[in-house]
Amino acid sequence: MRRLLTFLSFVTLLVSCVDSEEQRPGFGVRPTVVELSALGGYAEVEYTLQETNGINPVALAEVEWIVDIDNSRQGVIGFRVLPNNTSSSREATITLRHISTDETPQFVVKQARCDDNYLSVEITKIDYSECEVSIVPKSDELLYVARMAELDYLTQLGITTVEELVAADYNSFITSLTGGVTLEEYLKTSRLISSGSTQRVWRDLSPAKRYVVYVYGLYLHGDRYECITDVEYVLVDKRLPERADVEFDAKIVAEGPEVSFAVEPKGWDGYYMVQLVEDNEAGYIEQGQPFTSEAEEQVAEAFFYIADHLYYFEEKSAEEIMSQLGYSGSVEFQKTLNANHRYMALIYAIDSANGNVPMVVSKPQVSYFSTGDVERSDMTFEVVFDNIRPRSVDVTITPSSDESYTAVLIYAKNLPQGDKQQQLDYVMSRYEPLELSGIYREHISQLPPATEFVLAVYGFYADAATTDLFLYRFTTLEDGEGTNRITSVSCEAYDLAEVVQLEPYYNAFLGYADYFISIEVATAEASPALHFDIFRSDVLTEYSEAEIRESLLDYSYTSSPDWALCTYGNEYVVCGLAEDENGYVGELFISDPITFNREDVSDAQEFVELYKDYVN
Structure with missing residues (x-):
């Protein structure tokens, strides 16, 4: 046994009370000696006093390690002794006083010193x-x-x-x-x-x-x-298996973004990995730089995390994991990678000891290659904006071919001036592309009223543009007074810990709240979009209704019910807005105050069933 840091130790709590000679019968205390271990703890003595006049005596201690002296119960003095963190025993005298007498009975508190190795x-x-x-x-x-x-x-x-x-x-x-x-x-x-x-x-x-x-x-x-x-x-300590030297014959040929691989292991009949690291990714090492033992450990650790997740959380066997992630024997395969990038290929053996989580068991063999340009496309697009509302729009994109493309919606004011290439460079550098193909339709909500937008569309393949940039504009409608409104809200509480026992997916929320609240709203008429949330009730005094309304319009819930995290004993209100068929929102709904305590919760299984699609 070693000690990380040396500090204080103590002995276990042991309270023993020793009587000495009797106090005088008018005002007395027993026992007159109280003994405690170094741990300290709570102790009591009894006192006798013929006439209290409705006032209990006080007890005085002149040391800081006797605290919480309690004289609230007639005939009893309680107190707490703090732990003794020193190597010496200690004692103190507590004196009782009462306004009806000059007698001052005393008792002694003795505490043992602390010991090591507890x-x-x-x-x-x-x-x-x-x-x-x-x-x-x-x-x-x-x-x-x-x-x-x-x-x-x-x-x-x-x-x-x-x-x-x-x-x-x-x-x-x-x-x-x-x-x-x-x-x-x-x-x-x-x-x-x-x-x-x-x-x-x-x-x-x-x-x-x-x-x-x-x-x-x-x-x-x-x-x-x-x-x-x-x-x-x-x-x-570290528990990585020793990494042996395993040789692989590897041939890698890149034509544009298309890369072909041919790998043959030498003297290894198990599974192996072919891992690719792009030049803008963490872990990429420039060609000519040494591949250090620290880099080897990082590769082994990264692989372990993936295999460990599959092993424990997806309950796959070691054989299934190695078959899913790796290769065996001589293989040839092709991959489409990002165009115009440098790559580092790492080839290493993997194995499992006694069916446990697979691990890296050889030093990575390193190869380098680069991808080239993509072919240009003559694809064009037709874009239609339908049902333009103050906060939503329906978009349909029809490409002239089945090639892949992407589309990004941005504020028109954010698109820089300049030629199409400069604008394309701006869009590609700031927005994560969504790769699409064929006709694409989407209902886009949570837009601000009376605002101009630009839909940027271009051919996209292997992280590169294959066409020029096409720009399409629309402006959301001015806001107006809506006819729809939320009429009522119903809420149920579900204890967070009980839910986690049934569905571990929610485990990450433990410590942040006590319970889930499930909120279901009713509206005067069918609503294409709902904007509601739950707040601490003091939000009504801190913010105006206009500010609450503006905050709610930043969120669009297209379905009810929905859930939130809450704390027992706190008072909440549900505030919400409902859109009408024209996209206008009606009057602000504010519920009566809502409070749930531990005894008010419903069956956790109800919550799990109600929101099972959220987990899946």
């Missing part, structure tokens, strides 16, 4: 992507934090002391608090702290990274967070 941590199982750790405290009453972090991540944060490590943990926990939940409540309900002997498992690890599992005892009360033991740790 936690042990040991790796019990490890493979490429998983690590199981056994944690054993000396006391089952000890609360402790057990976390895993990348060593490089801790280094980047500049964490070098226990204080910095604990502060980083504390800050990460505090930022996750919602809805008035205390830190203690959050850590316990989220199972971020433990007690007793436990087995912890971390999954989805990278075999190319070094990790540290660290554990420390914790004093936790409300929002007080204090490390009270040494920080114990174990290292998880």
